[in-house]
Amino acid sequence: METDMPAALRPLLLSAADVAHCAPPLGDIIDVVEDTYRRDAAGEVEVPAKVALHPHGPSSFLHAMPAWVAGRQALGMKWVSFFPGNAEQGAPDSSALIVLNDPLTGVPVAIMEGMWITYARTGACAALAAKYCANPMPRRVGLVGCGGLGEWSLRCLAAVFPSISEVFVASQRPASRENFCARMADQGPWTITPVDEVRQAVQDMDIVISSVPKLQTHPIVARWWSPGTVLIPLDITGSWDDATYERADRLVCDHRDNLARAFERYRPGLAIDDARGVGMQDIVSGRALGRTAATDRVMAFMTGIGSIDVAVAWDIYRRADEQKRGQRFDLA
Structure with missing residues (x-):
């Protein structure tokens, strides 16, 4: 046959x-x-x-x-x-x-x-979160963590925001942030400064992007989060303390189930607050706003979707x- x-x-x-x-x-x-x-x-x-x-x-x-x-x-x-x-x-x-x-x-x-x-699309997602959730013409960017995600995020932010003029970089090791700043100094129209304290890369920033390992302690604390700042934790649950999450006026997310599973595994004491939540897809399509006021503290979770x-x-x-x-x- x-x-x-x-x-x-x-x-x-x-x-x-x-x-x-x-x-x-x-x-x-x-x-x-x-x-x-x-x-x-x-x-x-x-x-x-x-x-x-x-x-x-x-x-x-x-x-x-x-x-x-x-x-x-x-x-x-x-x-x-x-x-x-x-x-x-x-x-x-x-x-x-x-x-x-x-x-x-x-x-x-x-x-x-x-x-x-993975690196390129994560940086692109961070830049889009900033495009739709940051106040217009952001100038000051803080990076908490300066590995591959930090580098790609900064490169993508530069492609979206020519207004960026100051970048502040915090990390666990002085050598890593100093090397990062030296390598990225001529990659955009900015001054880029390594800082010893995480607070210096969070307070009074327009955009903060974190990419740190899962740690027992969380380096970003709520009292440093200035009004109007968009916080984009690419580590999802690693960088911020519980009070930071409670202080957010708006919670943006690109996949609720991914975020719920991350919370369940890494931050079981917290629950997703849908009353403050909005989907990134709805924002990009014009169905919702990334922020409703210039003073909104926005936390944008780009969870990494296939x-x-x-x-x-x-x-x-x-x-x-x-x-x-x-x-x-x-x-x-």
Whole structure:
């Protein structure tokens, strides 16, 4: 009996260098992220909460993040891990793969290194949160934590806000913030200053972005949070004390289920206050406001959703395919 042989499965393998080479400018990545939020608000996105594994307790995780963005014909999944302490064994703390699937057949068309996209899209999400939730023409930015997320956030903020003129950087180690400031000094029209106290990167800022590890203590305290400041904790639950959360006038979030699970695992004493809450998708689509007054203290949780990763990854994959970048291999 004759049967049809399946078509060859030859996905494109893209390294981190391939991804970086084929990526569009930061402004275009921010546009893709904004468009994906807008499509989500219109019901064109299917993005469940992260599926999480914690093989060594709450300090480490692996997340499966599938998504379908219909309007962009973007289908796939990110598989990302964070194992603190890996550096001591010569391995990265974070790693990620993104698998893209053909929207018509479901077959895999690409396997990509995922950390470049993770950093870029997280910075883009932070910049968009600031675009919609900060007061106009922000000048002063505070960074609490200056690893990869801090760097990408600052680069994306520069693409959105030419008004930024002062940046203050706090971190656990003096050498890390001093090196960061030296490296980023000529990356924008700003003066950038390492500071010894977290307060100096929080008080009287227009935008504060935190990206710190999960710690037993929380370095941002409520009394430093000035009226009108937007606080964007990319660490989600790591940086702020309970009083800071209670002091927020507005709580912005891009995926409530993701945030609820993070609270349950890392801050079980707190509950999501829907009375102060608003969805990022509703803000981007014009259904809601990022702030209602110039003095509002806004906390914006960009939880990391698979639809953003997959939309950006498909944009890069299409460019790589056109440029004949990467390597195809036989999977079947």
